[in-house]
Amino acid sequence: QLLKGVDESTGIQSVLNVCQLMVDCLVERVLSLDETSDQQTNSRQLVNCITTLYIFSKIRASFLLHHAKTLHPYLSSKCTTQEDTLIIHYIARILEVVVPLMERPTESFLASLEEDLVKLIMKQGAMIVQSCVGCLAEVVNKVTKNYKLVKECYQKFFMYLEKVKLLYTQDPKSPQLATVK
16 A cells, blocks of 8 residues: 555565665664674674564565675674574575675685685584585585585585594593584
8 A cells, every 4th residue: 555556666666675775774783783882682683683684685685785795794703692693594594695696706705705604614503504504505506616615614524423423432421522513
């Protein structure tokens, strides 16, 4: 009813423009939350904003094209709380659909993104590993074609799993296994 009396193509374009403005405002809000000091409240609001951005990226990834480089540093956040885990998870999911749409992203941006994703795959829990593997796969398959990196990452991860398996077979109650995510 908001668009009553407006032809369909104009109405659709109006909705798309409003959605783009909402995304732009959400990104601005994410940046402003990052600058303030009340971490407890900000963390929850940050998760909410990034989750909403993720939903927009699923609807139309192009809404976030101009924000990929702005959101990328959040992959380097310290992962100490559940909120941190969600932030990294959703940022990886956003970048997974946005980066392949970018026209000529810089080599430094792509190299930094691949490096951050590999670090997260090697050091984080299942939720982050899953989202970062998906993101890395999209970036490598559609943009960088850096299959050697994926092979090396897989080999390191497989060796890590072999080490954990060996620890488990030697002593299923080993205290070292308690630190494994």
